[in-house]
Amino acid sequence: MGSASGGKRRYQSFRNKQRANMSFFIVVIFFAVFGIIVFTEIFLIDERGRGAGVLVRHGSIPYHHRTQDKPDYEDALQSDDYISIRMGGGGGGLDDTVGALLMGRPVIPAAPVFQDNGQDHNINEAQLPPFPANFTPVDGAWQIVNGTRYKFYVFSAFLDARKGQRAIRIIGATKTRGADRVWCRFWYKTSEANSTSYASKTVPAKLKVIRENWNLKYSACFILCGLGNDQIVPTAVSVVAKVKQAPSNILSVINNYNETKPASKMGVCVKALHFDYNKALQLLEFIELHRILGVDHFTFYNHTVGAQVACLLEHYINKGLVTLLPWQLNMVSQKEIRTEGLFAALNDCLYRSMYKYSHVILIDLDEFIIPKHNDTLPQLLSWLSTKVNTEATGSFSFQNAFFYLQWGDDDWVYTSDDPIATSLLTLKKTRRKTKLHPHKQRSKYICRPEFVVETGNHFIWEFIPGHNTFNVPADAAILHHYRICEFGGDDCIQTASTVDVTTFKYRDRLVEAVGSLYEQYRKVCSLPDLPPPPRRENYKLLNFFSNR
Incomplete structure (x- = not known):
């Protein structure tokens, strides 16, 4: 009787150890999976050092407003958060280039340098694909962004200069999570010998997914292209996946602001x-x-x-x-x-x-x-x-x-x-x-x-x-x-x-x-x-x- 009771206790002890080991194993597996998710999120999705732009994603739960989110104008357009831009080539910026072209003076395009997390991207506009000869800037029509991993379309572009912070705000649609990094190419209309040509300037884009996306694969989004305080408003803009890729879209930039004629309708x-x-x-x-x-x-x-x-x-x-x-x-x-x-x-x-x-x-x-x-x-x-x-x-x-x-x-x-x-x-x-x-x-x-x-x-x-x-x-x-x-x-x-x-x-x-x-x-x-x-x-x- 005592032997049977002792055997039962040993068996019970063995089962308890088995359950404890199994629980420990489950906890280890859980943290391993959690670690993989965090690693993927940080290094594969929200990686800052790769590509051109910066991706900002807001909470995707519909009808939930997170009041602690930084406003768009502080989060998306502030110079300390946006990718900083400095002009190379002896201080000759593209605004000088555009001004010279408008005045009819020959110029040598400057090479602006973009700083992206400490990595310089030397961009010589003269070496980039020119404005497509068979394209006309369009407003209000879906156009494709070629060369992206996922579907990416743009529809319209607007000057947004409120609160003294200037950007071209583009309405688009792309992947809700892990969207492609993209660039903005500004186009400035110039006239040469009775013909129209375009000078360009390229800046990194910042993508902001629109909150109300219902957790679907694709979402409406804003593509924000920063403008300097003294920078001329471009005639048109293109969104490209790679700076050396020919643009597949040309959006007219809409500027409705008129301080002398306030709206009343x-x-x-x-x-x-x-x-x-x-x-x-x-x-x-x-x-x-x-x-x-x-x-x-x-x-x-x-x-x-x-x-x-x-x-x-x-x-x-x-x-x-x-x-x-x-x-x-x-x-x-x-x-x-x-x-x-x-x-x-x-x-x-x-x-x-x-x-x-x-x-x-x-x-x-x-x-x-x-x-x-x-x-x-x-x-x-x-x-x-x-x-x-x-x-x-x-x-x-x-x-x-x-x-x-x-x-x-x-x-x-x-x-x-x-x-x-x-x-x-x-x-x-x-x-x-x-x-x-x-x-x-x-x-x-x-x-x-x-x-x-x-x-x-x-x-x-x-x-x-x-x-x-x-x-x-x-x-x-x-x-x-x-x-x-x-x-x-x-x-x-x-x-x-x-x-x-x-x-x-x-x-x-x-x-x-x-x-x-x-x-x-x-x-x-x-x-x-x-x-x-x-x-x-x-x-x-x-x-x-x-x-x-």
Whole structure:
């Protein structure tokens, strides 16, 4: 008996040692794997001494703002953080070269030296590929960056000279993590013997991945190309993977800044139209109601639209009310990049609108910011400025209210004989969810572009230092969002609801505007006949089934 008990104790002791050894082995394996990850992150992904530029990656968890992050203007453009540049060759910089060319004097190009973590990169511009003879600088079209390991595209370039820090800010799309290092080649237009030529200057780029990337393989990004305080603003810019590689893209540099003519108008930005979008009446309702609300201009991005919408947009473009930019990004939507690269579109529109419009609304086609008491959005903002100090306000956030399309139409629809009036969503759908989403969840905003660094879908990710968001109270204005149940099915209409007829104050003006345009372009744009209003004798039956 004692022998059996002793054997059992020895066996138990042996098993305990086995478990202890196994635990130790697991801990060793864990730290080994962790060490490999850290080693890879430091030496293979964020290696500073290799290549041309510097890579900055922000947290990729969506809808999480890390307030401790250094602002873009301190993190991306400060001279002590940016790659320092000094001019070689006896002090003759490229600005002198450009100036001499503009004056018609022959010059010998200087060789600037770039310091990258103690390593000098001697670059003689005369030895680099010249401006491509068959290229013309383009604004607002996706162009490829050749020679990179992963997909890399650029769309537009803007002078960003706020807070005394100057850079060319390029809107692009590339790998979310471990993106390729790239260079910026500035192009300066010169004239020689009745022909146009270009002098160049090459600087290292700094890449900043846009935060809202949903952890997908590719993300919208900023490529920042530093400009000296006295450096001439280039005519165009190219992004190259290697300085001695011929450029495959030429972007016109947009400079909207005009200190003598401050902006005072309001613009709207809408993400890419896709899936052959062809809802002609919805487009007319969106544009005309926003015009009533005080909007002066609309910027759209065209991935794919149908013939009727394309026709209507063409007429708005001819009137100067719409800018339509092509949007053919060679990345798989939702698998490689979020929704046709929407965050590139939103930030492009932000910088494109800067100094042209005092306020910009970034919104979708089924959304409208509706004031409760004021008639227009400029009047609302003016009224808010009398209640609170909005001088430092960079954006005004509005809470989201769902007007689910599965809810029945308003009663007045069954008493109207006007097919236009009874077809407009903002007039026939008056029942909304009682509970509003909190700010930053489904909310939309009106921003002041010159105070914003990086914008997102539902809120501003980063402001110029000293600016912030003002959360507009729901009793002043809310976001009307007309859509089906967000999670599929019809369960959403079981939630608590209320009737909101705030848009009725626009009914006469909206019906007249949309009706007039629909009739004007019915034949030209092959617009379909609208369904007749619901028959009055069926009103009670229809109302019973739609609200049960």
